Amino acid sequence: MKPIYRPSGALITKADFVPTHITADYVIGLAGNPNTGKSTVFNTLTGLNQHTGNWPGKTVSQARGFYRHQGKNVILVDLPGTYSLLANSIEEEVARDFICFAKPHATVVVVDATCLERNLNLVLQVLEITPRTLVCLNLVDEAERKGLHIDVGGLSDELGIPVVPTAARSGRGMTLLKDSINNIASGEHATQPRPVRYLGSLENAIGRLETYLEQVYTNGLSKRWVALRLLEGDSTIIQAIHNHSLAVTQQEG
Secondary structure, three states: OOOOOOOOOOOOOHHHHOOOOOOOOEEEEEEEOOOOOHHHHHHHHHOOOEEEEEOOOOOOEEEEEEEEEOOEEEEEEEOOOOOOOOOOOHHHHHHHHHHHHHOOOEEEEEEEOOOHHHHHHHHHHHHHHOOOEEEEEEOHHHHHHOOOOOOHHHHHHHHOOOEEEOEOOOOEOHHHHHHHHHHHHHOOOOOOOOOOOOOHHHHHHHHHHHHHHOOOOOOOOOHHHHHHHHHOOOOHHHHHHHHHHHHHHHHHO
């Protein structure tokens, strides 16, 4: 397999994640907080068809796997477990850069049904970057044992994206998860996420920054998302965009 993360800021593309012997129809990112059963979801979906190692140049482990569903070859990239995408750690930087610059056909965010409120922060952050997102509501069997009931349809309506209940250890819901991945990756299901709205003063600041960003190359990233990162004082995203655009220029040249 080809190397997949270049710390020098070189160009990251979906093709970097595809083994040379496979024609991939979709490349999918798998994100989630630690301890949500994300690795179990990954292993259940890909079985023995996976490759593990480190992201080149990083001490962060990475895994890629492969499965076939509805006649489509799907490459699944298991991103480091993180609580956010604010690039305060190497794990967060790797996950953020993959979603931003490799631009997977879809991103699956695995959440723990027993402590959903703690996991939704990451879901909302991913939705700020890409609408091609779905939630894998994992550990629903544990939630049921604790007497917890989650309104899956209501949660899906609130987020504007599919929410698929699963219990990966037993395989429950995994076929439906594959169906949903294919539907979003193919464009058959157009998601309509609802952006988080803030107080008027912050929304005004976001709007002004978005206007300025119209004149700046942002690699197709959401101007609103970049504006929010700048308001947080995250200068690393500007450097990441610069590195990526420089790599694009060098490749085209």
